Amino acid sequence: MDTALFLKIVFLCVFIYSLAPTLLIRLGRVGAVARAASGCGRVALTFDDGPDPNYTPQILDILKRYQVKACFFVVGAKVRQYPDLTRQILQAGHAVGNHGFRHKAVWLLSPRATRREINETNMAIEELTGRKTVFCRPAWGLFNLFSVWYCWLKGLKVILWTYMSWDWTKKATAESICRKVLGRLKDGAIIILHDSDSAPGAAKGSPAQVVAALPRILDGIEEKGLRVSSLEEIINSKKKPVLRKLFQQLWRPVDKLVRRLSGITDMPGSKIWRIALRRYRGREWTMHDGSVLKPGEPYLELHVNNDRFIALIDENTSVERASIIAMREVLNGLPPLAEYLNSEKKLENVNIVIGITLLHRGLGRIGFTVADMKPGLFKTFTGCYERWLLGVFHPGGFKKQKKYREKLTPKYVIMTRRDLMKRLPPQ
Secondary structure, X not given: XXXXXXXXXXXXXXXXXXXXXXXXXXXXXXXXXXXXXXXXXXXXXXXXXXXXXXXXXXXXXXXXXXXXOOEEEEOHHHHHHOHHXXXXXXHOOOEEEEOOOOOOOHHHOOXXXXXXXXXXXXXXXXXXXXXXXXXXXXXXXXXXXXXXXXXHHOOOEEEOOOEOOOOOOOOXXXXXXXXXXXXXXXXXXXXXXXXXXXXXXXOOOHHHHHHHHHHHHHHHHHHOOOEEEXXXXXXXXXXXXXXXXXXXXXXXXXHHHHXXXXXXXXXXXOOOEEEEEEEOOOOOEEOOOOOEEOOOOEEEEEEEOHHHHHOOOOOOOOHXXXXXXXXXXXXXXXXXXXXXXXXXXXXXXXXXXXXXXXXXXXXXXXXXXXXXXXXXXXXXXXXXXXXXXXXXXXXXXXXHHHHHHHHOOOEEEEEEHHHHHHHOOOO
């Protein structure tokens, strides 16, 4: 056989078996997901090449602190090597995806070797956790003809990424990773980072830069008005109704202006609280522990950060579930509130914290006193205003309120300094 002809045949075989499937999927997005539909205000966070005992626990701690979920594309051999770490990922509520058993590029693997690379990882995950994985991301995002067919046969959803952060390179720093991730961040993005440096080509110690960058990335995502959602949620999400999305965009600058004019500011050290220092104008008010709020005395007016709260609920969240989420956020926010009251000189005479909310269910169990508002114009206006905000910003819209209208009554929630310090003394 002519040498030139032989080389052409070899090239054609390689092209059909390896190059064509990779180009079709990577460039044409055929049979793979590289970004979700825009219009939902969500992004997904994914980590490749773990689990790694040096870096994965640190990343899990950060994700727990920010209360976000990610998907970890794990290497099957490491799942068997670090079973407790893999369980820890799942117990924290994160998803686990297939990243191959030995992190081999499947370009030149035979069908049999390709099947083993995918199937053994599926088995390692299922035997350890009792759950089948539904996501697959091949090493380096490379495919062959058989891997495409086999993923489809096994019902695996192939997940790629929207753009690279180059966090695994030798020159990567926390600053460069943040710049690359946040600089191109858009609604529906699937972000890829790495929690191990054991893959060929990865710079030793590079995940330490990811650990340093991750809090800043999560803060930046929130500052852009986006939320981190689970991979499954973002893939299955639908676009927001155009009219409600427009209302949200128009209202945010109005809300910011209202807060500025009324002296409401974000409380340092907390993502959930917005506060304002006020002078009490009503009649003398005696609290359950004997504390008395007299006319002219200062009190701290407490507001929930709506952007933070709305980022934690989705289209199917009921009012009851939204109340539970709100209570969890409030509970997590009490220690910073106690510390702030103790540390700010301007608040040394503040003995009462007061808020108004529709989602007051359960707050009495964590130390707040829930009190009815007096009937009148203020209660009516406050109720209408807060229901309107909930309808505009809740993903379920106003239709959710029809079922729960009687429960959506604004009430005072009150905590005295004495109670706050007794229950949750600052560390």
